[in-house]
Amino acid sequence: MTDIQDPVGSAGRSLTRRVGRGILLVLSVLLATTAIVVLLSAILMSVFDSAEQWQAWRTDHYWPLFTWRLILYVSLVIAWIKLKERWTQSKQTDARKLRRLEIMVILLFVMIELSKAFIPSGGIQ
Structure with missing residues (x-):
């Protein structure tokens, strides 16, 4: 009937979204760091023999x-x-x-x- 949202329900979704975004951000940073390390290792091993x-x-x-x-x-x-x-x-x-x-x-x-x-x-x- 009305478009009034339940404040308790919306707070739970907001918390879930924040936690999800936080986890996604951490995983993205870890993935980017891993990619950079692998790339640098490949470059170093191509420049140096061992x-x-x-x-x-x-x-x-x-x-x-x-x-x-x-x-x-x-x-x-x-x-x-x-x-x-x-x-x-x-x-x-x-x-x-x-x-x-x-x-x-x-x-x-x-x-x-x-x-x-x-x-x-x-x-x-």
């Missing part, structure tokens, strides 16, 4: 690759500062939780670089 040759090249070119990663880290920090500035203006955020997250990311960057510096070939031989 994985050992690739590891030797990485070891020989540590400093240029380190410079590239450092530029990437600086870019990420600048983008994070801009995003955090906009985010804190628009929403009430817990500063302690954000600070912990930032410290954990910085420690992750340091651990990655230390592992590459002390084990440049990517593994213990």
Whole structure:
């Protein structure tokens, strides 16, 4: 008779749609990442004859690759500062939780670089 929707029923469908979209997004990102890794592996194996040759090249070119990663880290920090500035203006955020997250990311960057510096070939031989 009337086109009034039941608020309880529509909330359930909305939640289902949001969960479905979230799962679809995660699966899409995983699929895209897998495709990129496979493509890069194929390119690397066509350029280098073996994985050992690739590891030797990485070891020989540590400093240029380190410079590239450092530029990437600086870019990420600048983008994070801009995003955090906009985010804190628009929403009430817990500063302690954000600070912990930032410290954990910085420690992750340091651990990655230390592992590459002390084990440049990517593994213990």
